[in-house]
Structure formats: C-alpha cells, structure tokens
Amino acid sequence: MRFRKIHGAGNDFILLSDPEPGSQKDWPKEAERLCARRTGVGADGLVISSLISKAPALLEVECFNADGSIATMCGNALRCTAWAAHRDHGFGEMSLRMAGVTHEALVKDDSIWVTAEVGVIQPRRVHTVIHGKPTWFDSAHTGTEHVVAVVDDVEAIDAVMVGRLVRHHADLAPLGTNVNFVQALGNQALKIRTYERGVEEETLSCGSGAVAAVVIATMRGLVAPRAVTVHNRAGEPLTVRPHSNRPHRTQWVGGPVTNTFEGVLA
Ligand SMILES: N[C@H](CCC[C@H](N)C(=O)O)C(=O)O
Numbered sequence: 001m002r003f004r005k006i007h008g009a010g011n012d013f014i015l016l017s018d019p020e021p022g023s024q025k026d027w028p029k030e031a032e033r034l035c036a037r038r039t040g041v042g043a044d045g046l047v048i049s050s051l052i053s054k055a056p057a058l059l060e061v062e063c064f065n066a067d068g069s070i071a072t073m074c075g076n077a078l079r080c081t082a083w084a085a086h087r088d089h090g091f092g093e094m095s096l097r098m099a100g101v102t103h104e105a106l107v108k109d110d111s112i113w114v115t116a117e118v119g120v121i122q123p124r125r126v127h128t129v130i131h132g133k134p135t136w137f138d139s140a141h142t143g144t145e146h147v148v149a150v151v152d153d154v155e156a157i158d159a160v161m162v163g164r165l166v167r168h169h170a171d172l173a174p175l176g177t178n179v180n181f182v183q184a185l186g187n188q189a190l191k192i193r194t195y196e197r198g199v200e201e202e203t204l205s206c207g208s209g210a211v212a213a214v215v216i217a218t219m220r221g222l223v224a225p226r227a228v229t230v231h232n233r234a235g236e237p238l239t240v241r242p243h244s245n246r247p248h249r250t251q252w253v254g255g256p257v258t259n260t261f262e263g264v265l266a
Pocket residue numbers: 011065069070071072073074075076077144145178196197198199205206207208209
C-alpha cells in the first residue's frame with residue numbers, strides 16, 4: 001500500500017489516500033505499528049482519507065493517534081490531507097469530514113488552511129503546581145479536548161512532565177486532555193508548547209491546540225480577536241484567525257505542509 005510521510009508544521013503523519021476497499025485493516029493496530037519511531041515508519045498519527053465526491057470536493061478523513069486511539073479533530077492532519085487532495089485532484093477549496101464534523105479547507109499559496117469549530121470554554125478548569133508555582137489551566141474544546149495555561153516562559157516548563165500530570169488529572173478523567181502552555185509574545189503573537197494525548201509526548205505543533213491557545217488568549221485579553229501568529233517547537237508558525245461568517249464559533253488555522261517522502265508499506 002502506498003503512503004505519504006507528511007508533516008503540518010512539524011506534526012507528522014503517515015497518510016493513506018484512498019486505500020483499496022479490499023485492504024480494510026485494523027487501523028488502530030496499524031497506527032500503533034506504523035507510527036512506532038524505531039520499528040515503523042514513525043509518526044504522530046496515521047491518517048486515512050477517502051474521496052467522497054469531486055464536485056463538490058469532499059473527503060472523509062480518519063485520524064488515529066500513535067497509540068491507536070481516535071483523534072476526533074486534528075488540524076494538522078486535515079491540513080496535510082488538503083495538501084494531498086490539492087496535489088492529487090487539483091482542489092483549491094474542499095470540505096473535509098472528520099468524526100462527523102465538516103471542515104472547510106483552503107489551499108492558498110504556500111499555506112494550507114482548515115476550519116476548527118470552537119465548543120465549550122471553561123476558565124480555570126484544572127489546577128496544578130508547576131515548579132512550585134500554582135497554575136490554572138482553562139479548557140477549550142476545539143473538536144477535541146484541550147487545556148491551556150498562560151505562563152511567563154514556555155521554555156522554562158518541563159512540558160512532558162507537567163503535560164503528563166495534567167493529562168491524567170483526576171478532574172479530567174476518563175477522557176483526559178491535550179495540554180498546552182502558552183506565552184504572550186509582542187503584538188498578536190503567542191509561543192506554544194503542546195503535550196498531546198494519544199501521542200503521549202510533546203509534539204512540534206498542534207493545529208487544534210493552536211486554536212485553543214488563541215481562544216483562551218483572546219478571552220484573557222492577551223491578543224485581539226484577529227489573526228494571531230502561534231510560534232511552535234518546529235519553528236514553522238501557524239496562524240489562527242476568526243472565520244468571517246461566524247467568528248465566535250469557527251476559527252481558521254493555516255501554515256505550511258511538507259511532503260517528506262512517499263513509499264510502499266511492506
Ligand atoms: N495534533 C492535532 C491534534 C490531535 C489531537 C489528539 N492528540 C487527540 O486529542 O486525541 C492537531 O493538529 O490538531
């Protein structure tokens with residue numbers, strides 16, 4: 001089976017486009033096997049896209065985290081899928097359906113944009129002590145579970161240690177959460193680090209996490225409700241901006257996608 005190894009601002013995936021109907025697999029198990037960094041291809045997740053229709057352009061997208069769990073929303077996986085659909089079918093605009101939610105996608109110059117739906121926001125959802133300092137995390141549902149703490153210096157945080165602690169916090173069980181640490185940076189910019197549930201590691205960037213960070217930073221008055229640059233570990237910033245038709249409900253997240261290599265699975 002052919003695959004692409006592709007990343008959206010450092011968040012990397014194995015992308016299978018239209019796997020043959022006969023090749024139906026146990027995808028959670030395949031995700032675990034293929035995403036393993038030493039014994040597999042290595043990735044944060046496995047993405048399977050199926051073309052539903054060409055006019056209008058619509059694809060169904062499934063995303064499995066590296067541990068085999070389902071991601072109900074993955075902004076970077078959607079951006080990578082849109083890049084591939086542009087390459088394969090020439091689509092400049094399309095709809096991508098993931099976990100029952102339809103996202104808009106747009107290919108514009110070197111940036112690939114997708115929409116994220118913003119759900120429940122809960123200020124001060126969970127509390128913990130980071131390096132001796134009491135810290136609150138707000139939560140924002142952006143298609144999947146995210147919590148966000150605003151900190152003075154993201155570099156000073158042990159993101160894996162604290163991320164794991166909060167991800168397993170009893171107040172957030174049984175679902176758990178993705179964990180974001182955010183720092184305000186000058187005008188309309190944030191710096192972020194994300195610990196991802198399902199990868200159970202810090203990843204280099206996270207689309208839905210960037211959206212959650214901007215929603216919380218806006219609520220807290222750190223940025224204004226317009227385009228915000230979110231600097232990540234990859235050094236390939238994502239931009240988050242409100243959708244013009246429904247600015248309170250929907251955000252666009254955009255940035256680069258890189259197709260690293262293509263191959264055939266053994
Ligand atoms: N990296 C993804 C989010 C994956 C979410 C996943 N870790 C989960 O909640 O299960 C993104 O770009 O939006």
